[in-house]
Amino acid sequence: MSSRYLSFAVFSAGMTTLAVELTASRLLGNVFGTSNLVWASIIGLILIYLTVGYFIGGRWADRSPRFSTFYLIILWGAFTAGAAALVARPVLRAAADAFDQLQLAVLAGSFVSVLVLFIVPVTLLGTVSPFAIRLALSDKQHAGRVSGRLYAISTLGSFIGTFLPVLVFIPLVGSTFTFLIFSGFLMAVALIGLGQSEGWRAAARWLWLPLLLAIFAAIWAGGAFKASAGQIYEAESAYNYIQVLELNGTRYLRLNEGQGVHSVYNPTQLDFRGTWEQFLAAPFFNAPPFAFDEIERIAVIGLAGGTSARQATEVFGDVPIDGYELDPKIIEVGREYFGMTMPNLNAIAQDGRWGLEHSDQLYDLIEIDAYRPPYIPPQLTTVEFFELTRAHLTDEGVLAINVGRTEQDRALVDALAVTLQQAFPSVHVMDVPNSFNSIVYATVQPTSFDNLQANYELLVEVEAVHPLLLASIERTLANQRETPNEGLLLTDERAPVEWIVNNMVLNFLSSEGIGELQ
Numbered sequence: 001m002s003s004r005y006l007s008f009a010v011f012s013a014g015m016t017t018l019a020v021e022l023t024a025s026r027l028l029g030n031v032f033g034t035s036n037l038v039w040a041s042i043i044g045l046i047l048i049y050l051t052v053g054y055f056i057g058g059r060w061a062d063r064s065p066r067f068s069t070f071y072l073i074i075l076w077g078a079f080t081a082g083a084a085a086l087v088a089r090p091v092l093r094a095a096a097d098a099f100d101q102l103q104l105a106v107l108a109g110s111f112v113s114v115l116v117l118f119i120v121p122v123t124l125l126g127t128v129s130p131f132a133i134r135l136a137l138s139d140k141q142h143a144g145r146v147s148g149r150l151y152a153i154s155t156l157g158s159f160i161g162t163f164l165p166v167l168v169f170i171p172l173v174g175s176t177f178t179f180l181i182f183s184g185f186l187m188a189v190a191l192i193g194l195g196q197s198e199g200w201r202a203a204a205r206w207l208w209l210p211l212l213l214a215i216f217a218a219i220w221a222g223g224a225f226k227a228s229a230g231q232i233y234e235a236e237s238a239y240n241y242i243q244v245l246e247l248n249g250t251r252y253l254r255l256n257e258g259q260g261v262h263s264v265y266n267p268t269q270l271d272f273r274g275t276w277e278q279f280l281a282a283p284f285f286n287a288p289p290f291a292f293d294e295i296e297r298i299a300v301i302g303l304a305g306g307t308s309a310r311q312a313t314e315v316f317g318d319v320p321i322d323g324y325e326l327d328p329k330i331i332e333v334g335r336e337y338f339g340m341t342m343p344n345l346n347a348i349a350q351d352g353r354w355g356l357e358h359s360d361q362l363y364d365l366i367e368i369d370a371y372r373p374p375y376i377p378p379q380l381t382t383v384e385f386f387e388l389t390r391a392h393l394t395d396e397g398v399l400a401i402n403v404g405r406t407e408q409d410r411a412l413v414d415a416l417a418v419t420l421q422q423a424f425p426s427v428h429v430m431d432v433p434n435s436f437n438s439i440v441y442a443t444v445q446p447t448s449f450d451n452l453q454a455n456y457e458l459l460v461e462v463e464a465v466h467p468l469l470l471a472s473i474e475r476t477l478a479n480q481r482e483t484p485n486e487g488l489l490l491t492d493e494r495a496p497v498e499w500i501v502n503n504m505v506l507n508f509l510s511s512e513g514i515g516e517l518q
Contacts, residue, residue: 005193006067006132007153012189013074013128014157019165019182020081020125021046024118026166027088027175029256030225030241045115046122053126060127061134067197070131075190075206077124082183082213084117085176086220091117129154166238171329174236176221184210228258233337237329244337251337253305253330260371263305265338270468275402275432276308278439279367280315280472282400285428285447288454290396292465295319299363299392301352301380302370304330306340312365315466318344322361324352353379353388362394368401376403378495381416385492386423390444399424399442406436409504412497413438414487422489429481438481449480 025042032038060069133147161182169178187210195203224234226243232251233244243254253263264272271277284290295316300309303323312321321344325331328349334340340347348355352370366389370380379385380401389399399420405413413429417440420427424442428449431438456473459465488500 002196003136005196006136007150009071009074009189009193010128010132010150011153011157012186013077013125014154015161015164016078016081016157016182016186017050017122017125018158018161020118020122020179022162023085023165023170023175023178023182026170026236026241027085027179028115030175030236032257041115046118049119049122050126053123053128054130056123057127057130058134061131065134067135068194068202070128070135071190071193071197072206073124073127073131075187075194075209077121077128078183078186078190079209079213080124081118081121081186082180083216084121085179085183086213086216088117089176089220089225170236171238174225176225180213180217180221183213187213226258228254233333235329235333237327239327240330242327242329242333244333253333253338255330256372262371263307263334263338265305265307265310267339270311270314271471272307273433275369275435275437275439276311277468277472278430278432278476279308279365279369279400280311280469281452281476282365282367282398282439282441283396284455284459284473285398285426285441285443285449285452286396286445286455287447287451289458290451290455292316292459292462292469294396295364296394297361297363298322299356299359299361299366300324301356301366301368303334303347304369305334305338306342306345306347307338308367308369309345310339310342311468313342313344315469318342321345322355322359322363323347324350324355326351353385356392357388359392361392362397363392364394364397366393366397366399368399371402371404375498375501376401376412378490378497379492381419381490381497382492382495383419383422383490386420386442390423393444395444397444401440401442403438403440404436404501404504405431405438406504406508409507410438410484411487411500411504413440414484415490415500416440416487417484418487419490421483427483429483430476431479431481433475433479439476449477453477 021042025039028038028042129151132150136146136150137143165178169181173181191203191206194206224231225241226234228243228245230245230247231243232246235242240255243258245252245254250264250266250269252261254260255262264274283295292315296319298312298319298321300321300323303309303325306323309321309323312319323345325347326349331347331349368380370377386399393399401416403413403416417427417429420440420442424444426443426447428441429438452473456470456477459470459473490497
């Protein structure tokens with residue numbers, strides 16, 4: 001039996017193991033989101049399964065040190081990996097429906113069930129390395145060299161398996177078919193190895209296994225991943241599961257678990273009475289008179305489908321807007337489904353902080369709306385980031401950021417406001433009505449709500465002012481809150497945003513939210 005092919009089998013198993021882990025995280029992230037809690041659960045349990053596999057693999061290899069046993073283990077590990085992904089689809093579809101209705105028991109059960117499905121394939125794949133070492137070891141004097149080489153080969157495969165699913169296969173064919181591709185590849189490796197070790201007739205007896213998986217795939221792998229009411233589009237990118245719903249002529253952009261609406265579009269409507277409109281009021285905290293035509297350039301970090309950019313274009317005219325959106329696929333979806341075709345919009349597929357840091361532009365308004373519900377990326381919440389934004393604002397520039405909260409827990413709002421005060425002389429807060437969101441404004445100049453009121457009174461008299469701007473300022477004035485002076489200071493060194501939000505969610509579910517969820 002060729003030692004080179006044994007090494008190739010180890011490489012392939014290592015690659016598939018990491019592909020399973022990364023693709024499983026995306027499969028679950030499509031429904032349960034991508035919080036640290038989800039990642040920790042996936043990584044932690046995968047490591048436990050691998051630990052069991054290492055233990056079993058060593059004992060199994062000592063009892064049956066045969067190449068045929070080795071390749072059959074790989075064959076069954078590959079088959080069960082593909083089968084687990086197929087069985088997970090209906091479970092996750094039920095979980096997606098439960099998420100829409102916030103049925104917590106169904107959600108928890110679905111999450112655990114999907115993770116349990118991967119016990120068999122990951123444990124079997126975990127047996128590969130210790131089993132291969134036993135087969136390759138012919139001289140105890142070379143035990144260290146042999147084990148080191150095979151573990152290095154396995155780890156190299158794992159390295160490849162980290163990037164191929166996320167960067168190539170998931171954007172091209174989706175999570176389920178990514179599982180099937182790696183599963184089919186590893187089954188082919190196992191069958192070839194079995195043919196080399198036991199003869200091709202022996203290998204042919206196991207051809208029913210990939211055939212059975214192909215039949216299962218034909219039955220279960222097709223169709224939409226989710227079946228939400230009004231769904232007109234879904235796709236998986238390198239970053240997100242993307243979903244577009246159309247209800248009563250209005251389109252909604254949802255990502256991953258779908259608990260947040262990232263963009264809204266209706267060709268005959270501009271005011272959706274959400275967070276997007278409230279960014280428009282930001283520049284008018286400056287000293288009066290501040291005219292609406294003084295806005296010369298805007299940046300949007302978290303462009304999504306371009307709802308706020310479309311509103312800003314209608315209100316302020318064709319001012320240049322630089323829209324930063326990490327996921328280029330979302331930009332494509334925005335153009336196709338959300339009317340994001342304004343010639344003044346420069347959509348930039350970059351991380352917002354990195355893009356702003358490398359920009360030479362100054363802005364009158366910087367909007368930050370980069371949620372992965374319910375979390376703001378921590379790097380967009382720190383003193384260092386806010387100092388960067390101030391450096392890219394004009395002398396009368398304003399920063400506005402969308403922040404989550406509940407009625408009883410404003411810890412994230414407090415932290416953002418306190419942190420912003422380290423970089424800006426004035427910070428103001430308003431609560432978006434009928435939502436769990438606040439908008440926090442920070443101005444380069446010392447400002448006040450009195451300025452906003454005075455500018456509003458002047459704008460009412462101007463015939464050319466868009467009514468959406470007036471509505472935005474009215475809501476800001478009507479829902480203003482006192483600026484908090486106490487809260488956790490967030491820095492690049494320490495910005496526990498997920499910790500703050502996790503506490504907020506748990507407090508909500510354990511007290512004020514229980515009645516609403518039942």
